Amino acid sequence: GTANDDFNTNTAAQTLTATLSAAIAADDILQISVNDGSSWANDDHNTAAGTGLSTSITLVAGGGEFHIRITDDAGNSGTASETAYTLDTTAPTISFSSVDISADTGTSSGDFNTKTAAQDLTATLSAAMASDDILKVSVDAGNSWSTVTTDVTGSPDVNLDTAITLAGSSSIHLQITDDAGNAGTADTTSYTLDTTAPTITYASVDISDDTGTAADDFNTKTAAQTLTATLSAAIASDDILQVSVNNGGAWTNDDHNTAAGTSLSTAMTLVAGGAEFHIRITDDAGNSGTASET
Numbered sequence: 001g002t003a004n005d006d007f008n009t010n011t012a013a014q015t016l017t018a019t020l021s022a023a024i025a026a027d028d029i030l031q032i033s034v035n036d037g038s039s040w041a042n043d044d045h046n047t048a049a050g051t052g053l054s055t056s057i058t059l060v061a062g063g064g065e066f067h068i069r070i071t072d073d074a075g076n077s078g079t080a081s082e083t084a085y086t087l088d089t090t091a092p093t094i095s096f097s098s099v100d101i102s103a104d105t106g107t108s109s110g111d112f113n114t115k116t117a118a119q120d121l122t123a124t125l126s127a128a129m130a131s132d133d134i135l136k137v138s139v140d141a142g143n144s145w146s147t148v149t150t151d152v153t154g155s156p157d158v159n160l161d162t163a164i165t166l167a168g169s170s171s172i173h174l175q176i177t178d179d180a181g182n183a184g185t186a187d188t189t190s191y192t193l194d195t196t197a198p199t200i201t202y203a204s205v206d207i208s209d210d211t212g213t214a215a216d217d218f219n220t221k222t223a224a225q226t227l228t229a230t231l232s233a234a235i236a237s238d239d240i241l242q243v244s245v246n247n248g249g250a251w252t253n254d255d256h257n258t259a260a261g262t263s264l265s266t267a268m269t270l271v272a273g274g275a276e277f278h279i280r281i282t283d284d285a286g287n288s289g290t291a292s293e294t
Helices: none
Strands: 013-019 029-033 052-058 064-071 081-087 096-101 118-125 134-138 159-165 169-177 187-193 202-207 224-231 240-244 263-269 278-282
Touching (some): 013 064
Antiparallel strands (some): 134 169
């Protein structure tokens, strides 16, 4: 169980240990009951064992009391020790739904692909936990656990909101364990923490209709343009090429794909009066590379 001395367990087969106040006589019999004294089993304890008792017992489903007593050769039984126990082999059946993190920065808000390690993990429990149940969370695929029982609130207590710190690519596990140590089925959600931005750079940035006195001064009377550039490398399949025409104030996703290689050609509409247009690449976790500024 949650305490190693509460005699609450999910294991029927046990080794019972105790210390006797004195060694038993040669003709005495040490007896044990696991059902409140209703029936007794003779132990093979002998005088050579001295005052140390160690014997195998099988607990009764549900629980009861185990008793230890000594009976002499005439049938007189001494006062029995009595210890209550609980044998519970039934795991919690509570399940989890709406598992989410607070900063899912990827291209999809529900893909658990993020650039942010510090997160608030939220989930909804299918029912309130028992008073002695324990809710645990793991961010390393169940290798280590933290207890978050006190972070469950609501009426009934069905809403989890707890702080976690992600690391690398792994999985978040949520699991409820009862007071006897029975663990319910763990809810598992894979995640990727990616903090590395794309490093692609841009060259030969140009517009299709540069009507100024110089063909490359980006001074024009034409708002509708085709923006062209050469990338230093092809983008990854899940990267997104983005363009801004207002100094990075707003971004538009371009339909550039891996088949286009390192050549960029996309339509854009310049802002009246002038500004800067920026080009950048953002990966699937939301990390943005350094933008070109023209």
